[in-house]
Every structure is written in C-alpha cells, then in structure tokens.
Amino acid sequence: MKKAAGFFLLAFLVVSLSSASAADFPQKSIVLINPWSPGGGTDVVARMLAKELQPILGVSVVVVNKVGGSGAVGINEASKAAPDGYTLFINDKSFVSSHYMGVTKIRWDDMQPVCRLDAASHAIVIHKDAPWKSPQEFVADAKKRPGKIRIGVSGIGGMSHLNAENFKLASKIDVKMVSFEGSAQSRAALAGKHIDGMSAQLGEIKSFVDSGDFKILAVGDEKRHPVFPDAPTFKESGVDFTLNQWRAIWAPKGTPMEICQKIAGAVKKAMDTDDFKKLMANTMTQNLFLGPEELTAELKRQDQVLKKLVEDSGLLKK
Amino acid sequence: MNPLLDAAGIIFTPGTVFYMLIGVAGGLIVGAIPGLTATMAMAIITPLTFTMGGNQAFALLCAVYVGAISGGLYSAVLLRIPGTSSSIATTFDGFPLARQGLAGQAIGAGLIASFIGGSFSFICLTTIAPLLSRFALKFGPHEYFAVSVLGLSTIASVIQTSTIKGLIAGLLGLIASTVGLDRVVGVHRFTFGSAEFTSGFDILAVLIGMFAIPQILSDVGKKQTQLVELRVDRIMLPLRRIVTSWFNFLRSSAIGTWIGLLPGAGGSVASLLAYDQARRASRHPETFGTGEIEGVIASESANNGVVGGSIIPLLTLGIPGDTPAAVMLSALMIHGLQPGPLLFRTNPDAIYSILLSLYVANIFMIFIAFFGAKFIIRTLSVNKSILLPVIVVMCVIGTFATNNRMFDVWVMIFSGLIGYVMEKYNYPVGPAVLGLVLGPIVETNLRQAIQISNIGFIEFLTRPISGIVLLLVALNFLWPLIRDWKSKRKRTAKETGIGRGGATMLRINRAAGMFLIVLSLLLFWQSGNIAQTSIESTAYGPSFYPRVLSIFLFVLSLLLLIFPRQDAAPPEGEPGPSASSKKFWTTASLIVAYPLLVPGIGFVVTTVGYLMFSFLSLGDRSRASLIRYLLLSLSTALGLYYIFENFFNVLLPHGLLI
Numbered sequence: 017m018k019k020a021a022g023f024f025l026l027a028f029l030v031v032s033l034s035s036a037s038a039a040d041f042p043q044k045s046i047v048l049i050n051p052w053s054p055g056g057g058t059d060v061v062a063r064m065l066a067k068e069l070q071p072i073l074g075v076s077v078v079v080v081n082k083v084g085g086s087g088a089v090g091i092n093e094a095s096k097a098a099p100d101g102y103t104l105f106i107n108d109k110s111f112v113s114s115h116y117m118g119v120t121k122i123r124w125d126d127m128q129p130v131c132r133l134d135a136a137s138h139a140i141v142i143h144k145d146a147p148w149k150s151p152q153e154f155v156a157d158a159k160k161r162p163g164k165i166r167i168g169v170s171g172i173g174g175m176s177h178l179n180a181e182n183f184k185l186a187s188k189i190d191v192k193m194v195s196f197e198g199s200a201q202s203r204a205a206l207a208g209k210h211i212d213g214m215s216a217q218l219g220e221i222k223s224f225v226d227s228g229d230f231k232i233l234a235v236g237d238e239k240r241h242p243v244f245p246d247a248p249t250f251k252e253s254g255v256d257f258t259l260n261q262w263r264a265i266w267a268p269k270g271t272p273m274e275i276c277q278k279i280a281g282a283v284k285k286a287m288d289t290d291d292f293k294k295l296m297a298n299t300m301t302q303n304l305f306l307g308p309e310e311l312t313a314e315l316k317r318q319d320q321v322l323k324k325l326v327e328d329s330g331l332l333k334k
Numbered sequence: 335m336n337p338l339l340d341a342a343g344i345i346f347t348p349g350t351v352f353y354m355l356i357g358v359a360g361g362l363i364v365g366a367i368p369g370l371t372a373t374m375a376m377a378i379i380t381p382l383t384f385t386m387g388g389n390q391a392f393a394l395l396c397a398v399y400v401g402a403i404s405g406g407l408y409s410a411v412l413l414r415i416p417g418t419s420s421s422i423a424t425t426f427d428g429f430p431l432a433r434q435g436l437a438g439q440a441i442g443a444g445l446i447a448s449f450i451g452g453s454f455s456f457i458c459l460t461t462i463a464p465l466l467s468r469f470a471l472k473f474g475p476h477e478y479f480a481v482s483v484l485g486l487s488t489i490a491s492v493i494q495t496s497t498i499k500g501l502i503a504g505l506l507g508l509i510a511s512t513v514g515l516d517r518v519v520g521v522h523r524f525t526f527g528s529a530e531f532t533s534g535f536d537i538l539a540v541l542i543g544m545f546a547i548p549q550i551l552s553d554v555g556k557k558q559t560q561l562v563e564l565r566v567d568r569i570m571l572p573l574r575r576i577v578t579s580w581f582n583f584l585r586s587s588a589i590g591t592w593i594g595l596l597p598g599a600g601g602s603v604a605s606l607l608a609y610d611q612a613r614r615a616s617r618h619p620e621t622f623g624t625g626e627i628e629g630v631i632a633s634e635s636a637n638n639g640v641v642g643g644s645i646i647p648l649l650t651l652g653i654p655g656d657t658p659a660a661v662m663l664s665a666l667m668i669h670g671l672q673p674g675p676l677l678f679r680t681n682p683d684a685i686y687s688i689l690l691s692l693y694v695a696n697i698f699m700i701f702i703a704f705f706g707a708k709f710i711i712r713t714l715s716v717n718k719s720i721l722l723p724v725i726v727v728m729c730v731i732g733t734f735a736t737n738n739r740m741f742d743v744w745v746m747i748f749s750g751l752i753g754y755v756m757e758k759y760n761y762p763v764g765p766a767v768l769g770l771v772l773g774p775i776v777e778t779n780l781r782q783a784i785q786i787s788n789i790g791f792i793e794f795l796t797r798p799i800s801g802i803v804l805l806l807v808a809l810n811f812l813w814p815l816i817r818d819w820k821s822k823r824k825r826t827a828k829e830t831g832i833g834r835g836g837a838t839m840l841r842i843n844r845a846a847g848m849f850l851i852v853l854s855l856l857l858f859w860q861s862g863n864i865a866q867t868s869i870e871s872t873a874y875g876p877s878f879y880p881r882v883l884s885i886f887l888f889v890l891s892l893l894l895l896i897f898p899r900q901d902a903a904p905p906e907g908e909p910g911p912s913a914s915s916k917k918f919w920t921t922a923s924l925i926v927a928y929p930l931l932v933p934g935i936g937f938v939v940t941t942v943g944y945l946m947f948s949f950l951s952l953g954d955r956s957r958a959s960l961i962r963y964l965l966l967s968l969s970t971a972l973g974l975y976y977i978f979e980n981f982f983n984v985l986l987p988h989g990l991l992i
Contacts, residue, residue, distance in 0.1 A: 067384045088515065194785045195785075208474050223652055298670060
C-alpha cells in the first residue's frame with residue numbers, strides 16, 4: 017500500500033513539473049540534439065553554443081549526440097520530440113539535401129526552423145607537391161585523363177560531397193570521388209598523398225595550409241577570402257558556381273513561435289560573446305544569424321538549389 | 335622561458351593536482367563499470383572544463399583518459415566483462431586466473447602492464463612524435479585494410495575450441511557489421527525500413543551483451559554464492575616475473591603505440607595483435623586462454639600504449655587516433671587552440687602540459703589503482719544474488735548512455751541471448767564481437783582502396799607496406815596449418831572423439847550446419863537487393879562485401895555439416911551449470927522484461943521493480959532481507975538516476991511514471 021501511494025505521489029510530482037508556458041520558458045534543461053559525432057565541426061559549435069547559452073537562458077543546455085546513418089538517426093529522434101522548446105536540433109544544409117538523396121524520409125520543413133548560426137566557406141584543396149598551379153590547369157588535366165584524379169569527400173550527401181559534385185558539373189570534368197567517414201580521415205589521406213585533392217571547409221584545413229602542406233586550388237565564394245587572398249575563386253577561374261555550408265537550429269514541428277523567438281534571441285546573444293567569436297575566428301566561420309521567418313525563407317531557396325544539384329549529379333532517390 | 339618549466343608550474347598546483355587525482359579515480363571507476371567508456375567520461379567532463387584554464391582542462395582530460403583505459407582491467411578480470419573493447423583480450427586469460435584464485439596476480443600484472451604501456455607511448459610522444467606521425471601518414475586505405483585483415487587473422491589463432499565454429503562466429507560478427515547505412519556511399523543495407531537500424535549495431539551494446547549476459551545467466555545456475563573470491567592473493571606481480579617478461583612488455587607497448595597512431599584502428603586491434611604475438615613468442619602457447627599471465631600483460635600494455643599513440647597524430651597533425659582523442663580535439667578547439675602541424679610551434683605550452691599530465695596521470699593511476707583494487711574486489715565479493723542484478727542494471731544504463739536510446743539496450747539484451755546460445759553450443763563470443771569491430775574497418779578501407787587505385791587489385795601487393803602486412807597475414811594462416819600437420823601423428827583421441835555433449839552435439843552441429851547454409855544463401859540473395867549508386871563501380875559497391883561473406887559462410891557451414899565432430903572433450907574440473915533452472919528462467923525473463931518496460935514505465939520505477947524481483951528470486955525471502963532489498967533497490971535506482979541526469983547529462987527515459 018505504502019509503495020503504491022509513494023508511486024502515485026512521485027507520478028503526480030513528475031506530471032505537474034513538466035508543464036510549462038511560453039512566458040516562463042525555460043524552466044528546466046534544454047537538450048540540443050546533434051546528429052554528428054563528438055569532436056566534429058558541428059559538435060564543437062554545438063558545445064560552444066551550449067556553454068554560452070547557459071548564463072543567458074538561466075538553464076543548462078545539454079548537447080546529446082545521436083549519431084548514425086549520415087544524420088538520419090538524429091533527424092528521426094529530433095522530429096519525434098515534444099514541441100515544448102526543451103528539445104532542439106542542430107544540423108547543417110545537408111538536412112535539406114539528404115532527403116533528396118534518400119538518407120531520410122523527413123524533410124527540413126517537417127521541423128520548425130528556429131535560427132541560423134554560422135557559415136563556412138568551402139574549397140578544393142590539393143597537396144603542396146601536386147602538379148597543378150591553378151584551377152584551369154587542374155581542369156585541363158582532368159579532361160585529359162577522365163576518371164583518374166581522386167577527390168576525397170567527407171561523407172556522402174554532405175556539403176563536402178555536393179560541393180565536389182558541383183565542381184564536377186560546372187567544369188564538365190570526370191573525377192573520382194573517394195568517400196571518407198569524416199574530414200579528419202580525408203585530411204590524413206591527402207596528407208599521405210593517397211588522394212589528389214579534397215573538398216573541405218576552410219576551417220578544417222587551415223592549419224595545413226598555414227604549414228604549407230596543402231594548397232588551396234580554389235574557394236567556392238563570390239569573392240576571394242580575406243584570410244587566403246592568394247586563393248582564386250572558382251568563379252574567376254571560369255568554373256561558375258558558389259557553394260558554402262551553414263548550420264542552423266530547428267525545433268520539433270508545433271513548437272510555439274514565442275518560444276522559438278525567445279531561443280533565437282538567446283542564440284544571437286550567445287554568438288556575440290567573445291569566446292564564441294574567438295571560436296568562429298579559429299574555425300574560420302562567419303556569423304550569419306537569421307531568425308525563424310528569414311531562415312524559413314532562405315531554406316525554401318536552398319531547397320530548390322540543392323534539389324537541382326542532387327538531380328543533376330544523378331543522386332536523386334525517387 | 336623554458337616551456338617545460340612553465341607547464342610544470344601549471345600542473346603542479348594544488349588545484350590541478352586535485353583535479354587530476356579525481357580524474358584518474360573517476361576514470362578508473364568509469365572504466366571498471368561495464369557499459370561506461372572512456373569516450374563517454376571525457377565527453378561528460380568537457381563542459382565542466384569550460385570554466386578552467388586550458389592547460390588545467392587538458393590535464394583533467396588526460397587523467398580521465400588514462401584512468402578509464404586502465405579501469406577496464408578490473409571487470410575484465412573479475413567478471414569477464416570487458417570495460418571497453420580494448421579489454422576483450424584481457425578476459426581470455428585474466429578471467430581464468432581469477433577463477434583459479436589468482437585475481438590479485440592478474441590485476442597486479444595488468445596494472446603494471448598498463449603503466450609500462452602508457453609510459454612507453456608517452457616517451458614516444460615526447461621524443462619521436464613528428465617522425466612517427468609522418469610515417470603514419472604513409473598508411474592509406476590499402477595499408478589499413480592489410481592491418482585490419484591481420485587483426486582478423488589473429489582471431490583464428492585465439493580460438494580455443496573448434497576452429498570451424500570459431501571462424502563461423504567471427505563471420506557472423508562480420509556479417510552483423512554490414513547492417514545499417516553503408517559507410518562508404520550511404521545506402522541502406524538490411525535495415526528493413528527502420529530508422530533505428532540505419533546506424534547498425536552499436537559495438538558496445540553487443541560487446542556488453544555477449545560477454546555479460548551469458549556469464550550472468552550461467553553464474554545464476556552455479557552453486558557458489560560468491561563470484562569473486564574474497565580471499566584474494568596479494569595484488570602484486572613478483573619483480574622476478576616483471577624482469578623475465580620484459581620483452582613482452584616492450585613488444586606489446588610498441589604494438590599498442592603503433593596501432594594507436596593509426597587513426598581508426600582502435601584499442602581492440604592493438605590488444606588483440608599484442609596478445610597474439612605474445613602467444614606466438616611463448617614457449618608454451620597452449621597455456622594461453624587457460625590463465626597465462628603473459629596474455630594479460632600483452633593485452634594491457636597494448637591498450638594503454640594506444641593512449642599515447644592516439645594523441646601523437648592529434649598533437650602533430652590535428653587528426654585524432656581514436657574516439658577519446660577526438661573528444662580531446664574538440665576540447666582543444668573550444669579552448670581556442672588550433673590542432674594541426676603548427677601546434678608545436680604556436681602553443682608549445684599546451685603540448686608540454688598535455689605531455690606532463692599524461693606522465694603524472696599514469697603515476698597517479700598506478701597508485702590509486704593498486705590501493706583501490708582491494709576495495710573494488712571487496713565490493714564485488716558481495717553475495718551474487720545482489721551483485722548480478724546490479725550488474726545488469728549498470729549494463730542497461732551504461733548501454734543507454736552511449737547514444738541515449740533504448741534501441742541499444744535491446745540490441746544488448748538480444749546479443750546476450752544469442753551469446754548464451756552460442757556459448758552453450760561451443761561457439762566462442764570473442765571472435766563474434768571482434769568480427770563486428772573489425773568488419774567496418776576492413777570493408778571501408780577495401781572499398782576506398784579500390785576507389786583510389788588506378789591500377790587495380792595488384793596495388794595491394796605493389797605498395798610496400800600493405801604488401802608486407804598481407805604477407806604476414808598469409809603466414810598467420812599457414813603457421814597453424816603447418817603446426818597441425820607436424821603434430822598430426824601426435825593427435826590424440828581427444829580431438830577426434832565424440833567429446834562434450836556426445837551424440838546430441840553431433841545432431842546439433844549438423845542442424846546448425848544446415849541452418850547456416852540456408853542463412854548464407856538468404857544473405858547472398860538479399861545482397862542483390864542492395865541499391866547501387868553512381869559513385870562506385872557496381873562490381874565493388876555495397877553488395878560486394880556481404881556477398882563475399884555469404885560465400886565464406888556457405889563454405890564453413892558446409893564443412894560443419896561434413897565434419898560434425900568438432901568439439902574436444904571438456905577441460906577437467908569445469909562444473910557444468912547445476913542449474914536450479916527455475917532461477918535461470920526467472921533471471922532470463924526478468925532481464926528481457928526490464929528494458930522492454932523501461933520506456934513505458936520510466937527508468938526509476940522499472941529498475942526498482944526489476945531489482946526487487948531479482949533479489950527476491952535469487953536470494954532469501956525473510957522479512958529482514960525484504961527491507962534490505964527495498965532499501966538497496968531504491969537507493970541504487972534513485973542514485974543512478976540522480977548521477978546520470980545531473981552529472982552525466984544523460985536524460986533517462988521517463989515513461990508514464992518516472
């Protein structure tokens with residue numbers, strides 16, 4: 017009898033504690049689901065964000081890695097969570113494209129976009145001993161021996177892969193993609209000259225470019241990057257495309273807009289802190305904050321762009 | 335200013351020393367508890383380090399890393415449950431030693447080996463790190479493939495019973511590793527449309543399941559009330575022994591450091607290779623697996639060698655050698671450092687603090703571990719009716735905490751049941767788990783190597799490193815064949831006789847053979863349904879590997895069918911399970927019901943329920959005990975809940991209740 021009464025009391029307490037209204041959000045810890053592995057680029061940003069959000073929101077923000085299936089597992093878990101603002105989801109542009117590649121049945125608009133975080137520029141990088149001195153030389157060589165040059169990408173369906181596909185299409189060349197499980201393996205392979213080039217975010221290879229081990233073939237931005245003024249852009253080298261990578265936060269569908277706005281506001285402040293700015297400088301990303309409505313509009317545009325890219329690359333899953 | 339002195343100034347402050355002591359102790363405990371890993375411990379600690387200065391934070395992380403890897407020794411030796419996959423090889427000889435009442439020697443040897451292995455790798459880190467890492471870069475996918483196949487080939491040599499059954503077990507592990515999203519191109523393989531299956535079977539879940547559950551189920555049936563002998567001999571290894579084994583220590587540490595250096599190879603490969611090498615170098619290889627101290631020494635030196643080894647590429651190239659090092663990488667970045675080729679120049683103080691912390695943590699480890707050993711053994715010497723259910727709870731919560739989902743817990747239980755059936759019919763679980771661990775490494779590198787190569791398969795032999803390693807693999811397979819052929823005349827009736835289980839076993843072996851043949855055909859057929867992508871050539875795409883495996887399985891099961899006399903006579907003195915089978919079935923049903931009910935009812939309540947039922951079914955039913963059991967259940971469940979939710983930030987399932 018006593019045991020039963022105890023259980024009911026416990027149950028009552030739990031149930032009563034879990035209801036909350038938007039006005040006094042947040043009241044307990046927030047979970048931030050990261051579908052990528054611990055130690056990776058997104059993970060570092062997530063953890064830094066969590067650290068900076070704590071004092072701003074007054075509750076602890078916990079990063080939980082739910083890795084697997086090129087993001088599918090994390091996407092699945094996050095979309096099923098309760099839409100009360102206590103579960104959030106961090107992911108990058110590949111959330112849009114991976115649906116078209118068959119990685120997940122869930123679309124980016126099956127969840128509520130909250131805010132955009134940082135953006136990273138992409139580049140194709142080669143080893144310092146490589147024979148090509150410019151993107152034009154590379155393209156010419158690739159045309160002479162199709163299917164022989166090897167470009168490493170970190171993860172099929174990710175932005176590094178799509179970036180490389182974009183390059184292939186825009187320059188009309190045939191190069192071999194070699195897919196690695198993460199940028200670290202790809203880096204190691206290039207450093208050991210097992211592949212000829214890799215598609216990467218600038219932050220991932222900065223230290224190797226600084227030390228002289230790697231050379232940037234070209235960057236995928238509109239203009240030359242301030243930190244690497246000697247690296248040409250693809251556009252100016254006659255290959256017409258730009259591509260970058262950015263990360264954003266989503267919430268389960270149905271999360272009240274008030275709560276989303278509150279979270280977005282807190283994130284904006286978190287990204288303005290000194291430590292976060294230092295991290296962005298270190299990893300060579302820029303603050304591209306957008307609130308929920310602007311982000312949704314931007315995602316709609318990306319949907320079109322990325323769907324077409326996936327289709328043109330022959331990777332569309334019906 | 336001398337950066338080494340600077341680093342010493344930071345490390346040897348009371349605050350940092352205190353943190354390091356806590357870190358090592360905490361790491362040891364985490365490593366000792368089945369289900370909790372070094373990576374988990376470090377990922378949890380990382381946010382706590384945000385408020386500390388960079389160097390202090392790294393010191394703490396190093397301490398936890400060293401502690402956790404060393405801690406896996408305890409549960410491996412005392413419970414036959416490896417703390418991490420790096421301790422699998424330690425169970426082969428550590429556990430038999432414990433059952434012979436020599437747990438102290440095993441633990442003493444293991445700790446000394448851990449210390450030496452760690453120190454060796456740290457010395458390499460200090461002196462020749464840049465050199466080693468440049469050489470390690472020469473390892474591309476061809477070389478990784480060769481090394482992992484070498485790892486696979488050693489599985490064949492650690493099999494104690496029937497070689498065919500051991501190989502089948504290994505093959506099943508390899509096949510299981512293909513379930514999920516293909517790692518190279520991301521297509522679904524054998525996922526049956528379920529999102530949960532897309533990440534495959536978590537290695538830790540299967541490891542814990544296959545080692546812990548069968549052990550628990552068979553221990554339940556045994557008459558002895560205590561699993562761990564309280565009367566343990568001194569925790570020491572005689573100095574004489576240390577000296578005579580010096581080459582084993584050295585060789586195993588070197589293997590550990592080297593494998594740790596190769597990103598993605600992992601501690602399990604290192605300890606396995608070291609174990610195998612020790613066995614080959616020994617004058618009496620047949621003692622390995624029955625309680626040979628050299629085996630424990632080899633495995634533990636190697637897995638601690640991995641610690642330093644994995645940090646080398648992290649510090650020189652910014653490429654982590656294994657998952658705990660990956661967590662260190664993110665910690666380094668969060669604290670504003672840029673790991674890469676220039677780190678030695680831009681932040682020498684960070685490098686030196688990490689180095690110094692590793693040495694200091696290693697020394698702390700050996701002291702704390704020795705003094706703590708008696709305490710741990712005493713804790714584990716409680717009545718098994720209490721110990722076993724609590725271990726199950728730890729396994730459940732630990733497995734859940736890896737990825738924060740119940741699916742892994744179900745995989746664990748399911749693997750456990752399969753493992754029990756396997757062991758009952760003489761299929762060793764070790765090779766199965768090792769197959770699961772090595773499978774992805776073998777396949778991914780094979781396909782990447784094929785993608786990279788412009789000259790075809792011959793490149794595996796034309797590249798010097800991979801060529802040499804593959805030659806070693808060939809020798810590995812030939813050596814036991816030659817050895818067996820030489821001793822053909824000496825073969826006793828023991829090996830060709832009916833052996834354990836008699837005629838029943840023959841029938842079962844034949845049945846198993848037929849079942850496996852059908853399975854292999856099914857597998858071959860289903861592999862055809864795997865989607866292709868345009869990225870890889872269809873010949874060596876995602877369906878290539880499962881097909882090859884199914885062919886091997888077909889051949890081996892055919893052999894099993896043709897030669898069902900596989901099992902040697904049982905070793906003397908091994909008591910069969912004198913099951914009071916009611917206890918067995920109750921335990922088994924409780925173990926299965928527990929994780930099934932957690933999501934619906936909630937962790938705390940289900941755990942209390944599980945513990946109460948288990949204690950009562952295994953122990954006595956007196957009034958006094960009832961109250962004791964209730965207190966224990968409540969405190970365990972609530973204590974774990976509090977610690978995991980608040981310190982480890984693991985959100986346990988809340989069902990209808992809590």
